[in-house]
Amino acid sequence: MHNVLIAGASRGIGLGLTRACLERGDKVYAVARNPNGEALAELQRQYPQHLVLIAGDLTASDAAQHIEAALQEPLDILLFNAGIMGPQHQDVAQASADEVATLFLTNAIAPMRLARQLAGRVRAGGVIAFMSSQMGSVALARSAAMPLYGASKAALNSLLQSWDQSAERPQASLLALHPGWVRTAMGGDQADLDVDTSVAGLLATVGAQLDQGGCHFLDYQQQTLPW
Ligand SMILES: NC(=O)c1ccc[n+]([C@@H]2O[C@H](COP(=O)([O-])OP(=O)(O)OC[C@H]3O[C@@H](n4cnc5c(N)ncnc54)[C@H](OP(=O)(O)O)[C@@H]3O)[C@@H](O)[C@H]2O)c1
Known part of the structure; x- marks a missing residue:
């Protein structure tokens, strides 16, 4: 039984992670912009003792305060799942300042800022x-079809590596995860994997890194990816 916080839990992979953690007996803190949606509400009915719903937009400057106020014990796993694709056009020439700011804030800056603010609540x-x-992955260079999205995730990876090398690095394993290509609103109908397959692999991958330390870029099958 672990204490797990999942940031971005309303649907897709985040909802799947929340459900799977509850099914295996974890206590789950689930952060969502709208925690009153039907899927999370149903899980709350099923697991009233083990699910704590927290309303929060991860990009809000006071998100960490709201989350911290709801935490009752140290966390074993702090998982930032929320992400967006950015503008449909994915074109640097067309991208507005607002589109770029929202994409990089959501996918890179906000999760890293929150992680730094909440790291003290994660057990050694x-x-x-x-x-x-x-x-x-800059080395794999597979984001030509979605360059803005890829750049935002490369920024996230870079910030993670910088944190790992900083004096403020927490006594925790730091992971960048690739969930596979998953059938969600973001992944689309043609994707390779259903949510349950990705989630089972992700939880095994994360579980194997407890008490291991280090900073790794891993896929849902525990394979190392090049940065
Ligand atoms: N699906 C894939 O094939 C795939 C592949 C590689 C990586 N990923 C990554 O995996 C993660 C989950 O993807 P998914 O496919 O499950 O996407 P999804 O179905 O589009 O779900 C995205 C989730 O992020 C939440 N979110 C977005 N911005 C937020 C914010 N500012 N504050 C709080 N929550 C926010 C959404 O909440 P709302 O309901 O409030 O919008 C939703 O719960 C993302 O980081 C994505 O980039 C996905």
Whole structure:
């Protein structure tokens, strides 16, 4: 039984992670912009003792305060799942300042800022994980179809590596995760994996890193990806 916080839990992979953690007996803090949606409300009915719903937009400057106020015990796993694709056009030439700011704030700056603010609530040997993407790998160079999204995930990976090398690095394993190509609103109908398959692999990957330390870029099958 672990204490797990999942940031971005309303649907898709985040909802799947929340459900799977509850099914295995974890206590789950689920952060969502709208925690009153039907899916989370149903889980709350099923697991009233084990699910704590927290309303929060992760990009809000006071998000960490709201989250901290709801935490009752140290976390084993702090997982930042929320992400957006950015503008449909994915074109640097067309991108407005607002589109770029929202994309990079949501996918890179906000999760890292929150992680730094909440790191003291993670037990020594815990895991702090970020949902990245193989499209964030500069070495693999697989983001040509979605360059703005890929750049935002590369920025997330870069910030994670910088944190790992800083004096403020927490005593936790730091992970960038690739969930596979998953059938969600973001991944689309043609994606390879259903949510449950990705989630089972992600939780095994995260679980294997408890008490291991280090900073790793791993996919849902525990394979190392190049940065
Ligand atoms: N699906 C794939 O194939 C794939 C592949 C690689 C990486 N990923 C990454 O995996 C993560 C989950 O993707 P998904 O496919 O499950 O996407 P999704 O179905 O579009 O769900 C995105 C989730 O992020 C939440 N979110 C977005 N911005 C937020 C904010 N500012 N504050 C709080 N929550 C916010 C959404 O909440 P709302 O309901 O409030 O909008 C939703 O719960 C993302 O980081 C994505 O980049 C996905």
